[in-house]
Amino acid sequence: MSDLKHFRPDTAFGGKNEKRDLTSSAKKAQDPDAKLSAKDKKRIQLAADLGEAETGWDKFKILCSENKLAAASAVIILVIALMAIFAPVVAPYDPTKQDLLHRLEGMSAAHIFGTDQLGRDVFSRMIYGARVSLVIGLLPTFLSLALGTVLGLISGYLGKAADFVIMRLADITMAFPSLLLAMVVMYTLGAGIVNIFLALTFVSWAGTARVIRSQTLSLREMEYIEAARSMGVSKWRIMFQHILPNCLPNLIVLFTLNIPGSILSESSLSFLGIGAQPPMTSWGLMVSDGKQYLFTDPVVAIAPGVAILILALAFNFLGDGVRDVLDPYLNKQ
Amino acid sequence: MSEANTLEIRHLRTVFHTRKGDLAAVNDVSLTVPKGKIVGIVGESGCGKSMTAMSVMQLVRKPGEIESGQILFRGEDLLQKTPGEMQKIRGDRISMIFQEPMTSLNPVYTVGHQVEEALRIHEHLSKEELHRRAVEIFEAVGIPEAEERLKSYPHQLSGGLRQRVMIGMAMICKPDLLIADEPTTALDVTIEAQILALMKKLRDENGTSILLITHNMGVVAKMCDFVYVMYAGRVMEQAEVFELFRNVQHPYTAGLLQSIPRIDHVVDRLYTIPGVVPNLLHLPAGCGFCTRCRYAQDRCYEELPELREIAPGHFIRCFSTNQELSGKEESHA
Numbered sequence: 017m018s019d020l021k022h023f024r025p026d027t028a029f030g031g032k033n034e035k036r037d038l039t040s041s042a043k044k045a046q047d048p049d050a051k052l053s054a055k056d057k058k059r060i061q062l063a064a065d066l067g068e069a070e071t072g073w074d075k076f077k078i079l080c081s082e083n084k085l086a087a088a089s090a091v092i093i094l095v096i097a098l099m100a101i102f103a104p105v106v107a108p109y110d111p112t113k114q115d116l117l118h119r120l121e122g123m124s125a126a127h128i129f130g131t132d133q134l135g136r137d138v139f140s141r142m143i144y145g146a147r148v149s150l151v152i153g154l155l156p157t158f159l160s161l162a163l164g165t166v167l168g169l170i171s172g173y174l175g176k177a178a179d180f181v182i183m184r185l186a187d188i189t190m191a192f193p194s195l196l197l198a199m200v201v202m203y204t205l206g207a208g209i210v211n212i213f214l215a216l217t218f219v220s221w222a223g224t225a226r227v228i229r230s231q232t233l234s235l236r237e238m239e240y241i242e243a244a245r246s247m248g249v250s251k252w253r254i255m256f257q258h259i260l261p262n263c264l265p266n267l268i269v270l271f272t273l274n275i276p277g278s279i280l281s282e283s284s285l286s287f288l289g290i291g292a293q294p295p296m297t298s299w300g301l302m303v304s305d306g307k308q309y310l311f312t313d314p315v316v317a318i319a320p321g322v323a324i325l326i327l328a329l330a331f332n333f334l335g336d337g338v339r340d341v342l343d344p345y346l347n348k349q
Numbered sequence: 350m351s352e353a354n355t356l357e358i359r360h361l362r363t364v365f366h367t368r369k370g371d372l373a374a375v376n377d378v379s380l381t382v383p384k385g386k387i388v389g390i391v392g393e394s395g396c397g398k399s400m401t402a403m404s405v406m407q408l409v410r411k412p413g414e415i416e417s418g419q420i421l422f423r424g425e426d427l428l429q430k431t432p433g434e435m436q437k438i439r440g441d442r443i444s445m446i447f448q449e450p451m452t453s454l455n456p457v458y459t460v461g462h463q464v465e466e467a468l469r470i471h472e473h474l475s476k477e478e479l480h481r482r483a484v485e486i487f488e489a490v491g492i493p494e495a496e497e498r499l500k501s502y503p504h505q506l507s508g509g510l511r512q513r514v515m516i517g518m519a520m521i522c523k524p525d526l527l528i529a530d531e532p533t534t535a536l537d538v539t540i541e542a543q544i545l546a547l548m549k550k551l552r553d554e555n556g557t558s559i560l561l562i563t564h565n566m567g568v569v570a571k572m573c574d575f576v577y578v579m580y581a582g583r584v585m586e587q588a589e590v591f592e593l594f595r596n597v598q599h600p601y602t603a604g605l606l607q608s609i610p611r612i613d614h615v616v617d618r619l620y621t622i623p624g625v626v627p628n629l630l631h632l633p634a635g636c637g638f639c640t641r642c643r644y645a646q647d648r649c650y651e652e653l654p655e656l657r658e659i660a661p662g663h664f665i666r667c668f669s670t671n672q673e674l675s676g677k678e679e680s681h682a
Contacts, residue, residue, distance in 0.1 A: 044412045239447055239448075239452040239453045239455075240451060240452060240453050240454055241451050242408070242447065242453075243445070243447055243453045243454070243515070243518075244455070245408055245439070245443040246406055246408060246438035246439055246444065246466050247439060247441070247444065247449075247466075247470065247518065248436045248437060248438070248439035248440035248441060248470055248471065249354065249436075249466075249470060250436060253470075258455055261455075261457040261458070262455070262457055263454070264457075
């Protein structure tokens with residue numbers, strides 16, 4: 017106090033010290049969070065950000081900035097989808113036009129992935145083949161999801177005989193290797209694109225039904241379902257309007273994760289000759305056709321094979337990304 | 350049967366069939382809810398109060414089953430109704446609010462949607478009319494900014510607001526009977542007081558009869574016109590509320606009242622009734638309370654006392670009255 021000239025109000029009352037204390041105690045307060053790994057924290061933060069996002073577009077932007085791999089996958093899927101939709105515009109050649117003078121030409125400027133055994137442009141055929149692969153990826157997945165969801169809801173909510181019958185059917189379909197079962201269905205119904213839908217739906221509904229059933233079993237014990245019943249809501253309405261929306265996160269994840277399986281199954285079936293039939297083409301069929309020339313002209317088989325790989329991976333990564341977002345506490349170990 | 354009683358339960362017996370034998374969660378319960386009155390059911394956890402309510406709604410789950418008795422609602426026996434008829438009554442003529450406002454609302458819908466649904470199920474109204482009624486009921490239950498709040502999701506509201514929403518849902522069809530299963534147990538005392546006042550106000554405005562289930566004697570004193578004290582599935586004491594508090598005659602009720610903390614008495618330790626509710630599978634042959642009753646005599650273990658009237662409208666299920674018993678103890682001492 018002797019020299020008031022150097023009096024500084026901020027230090028005189030311990031202002032700075034107090035501030036330091038505050039920050040250190042704030043750090044201590046965060047300590048419980050320290051147990052969480054950095055990855056978990058990021059997930060939780062992401063979920064919080066998403067909750068605050070106003071519009072769907074905002075959410076989408078947050079997602080893309082967070083999970084680059086999923087964003088890239090989405091772009092790849094979009095590009096492939098656009099190419100498939102606008103195939104007549106994008107494809108440089110008619111995919112069915114044969115040119116026997118230029119068979120198995122290998123990669124060149126005129127034919128990016130060369131020509132196949134009948135002189136058809138491989139790249140153009142891949143673009144048209146993407147149509148089949150995408151439709152097969154999406155439609156049977158959608159159908160099997162719808163079928164599995166309805167059966168799972170009935171099984172879980174009504175229980176008793178319905179539950180027993182549906183779950184035993186699910187056990188039976190799951191007891192067979194799915195490709196084998198799909199082949200049995202295809203041989204019975206005959207080859208063709210519609211029958212592929214049916215076969216793949218038939219093979220893959222059981223997994224969905226089981227997931228939705230277990231979800232329904234836990235949801236139907238929730239108080240808000242009890243409350244709905246006390247309000248006089250009918251059981252079908254409870255199943256489809258009260259329980260189903262609560263299963264949506266699971267369904268979205270199942271959807272994205274089932275698509276690559278469908279694409280691969282279609283490729284396998286086509287490769288075995290019971291899927292898409294010429295002149296229609298699919299990537300699986302192209303790999304099958306090209307396999308005879310694998311040692312002399314590998315591009316014919318490898319190009320569509322890599323395309324299958326990329327598309328399946330893209331859907332997988334997208335599915336993972338979606339799952340991470342919908343369930344930030346999932347991988348908490 | 351006069352229209353003066355909204356609900357009259359006669360000798361209701363609800364049994365759970367378990368592997369170890371049948372247990373009667375509700376055993377020979379008769380109770381009356383007069384029109385426009387609030388009737389309380391009090392008792393410890395597991396005494397059958399919620400099961401009585403669920404029996405009225407006929408929402409008892411397997412392995413539970415209403416074995417015998419009558420549930421007369423405005424003179425008609427609900428137990429004779431088909432499930433379809435019951436569904437029409439639930440939520441429209443009889444509605445229910447639950448203990449946990451946190452979990453009694455469906456998280457995926459806005460509260461407005463849920464309140465409107467309660468109405469939509471039972472009445473065919475236009476969208477505008479539904480909305481108008483929802484706003485109206487929100488205002489009636491004291492939710493500020495009703496228009497805005499209708500668009501909220503349950504997680505955006507506090508517990509007190511959610512319970513108001515639940516009450517709004519229950520009251521929107523102007524039911525004759527409201528069953529409130531521990532409506533304030535999950536709320537803090539200030540909110541509890543508000544919610545109770547709200548229920549009373551709605552009763553006064555609409556003439557709704559209320560069956561209030563609680564374990565809180567304070568709530569009973571504040572709210573009810575008549576009280577039924579239940580223990581191990583049976584009614585132990587029933588009386589008009591002032592009579593009960595002025596003239597407690599069953600040792601069990603006396604124990605319940607004694608265990609209420611009092612602000613004007615300094616005690617080291619709160620009184621508790623010794624022991625726990627007996628396993629309903631192994632009830633003593635006589636009075637269910639004999640194992641914990643400090644006045645129990647040999648006779649109590651062997652013989653079930655009947656409900657007997659000791660004062661006008663005041664019934665107890667005990668061989669002696671508390672007055673006689675405590676008098677005896679004093680003379681022994």
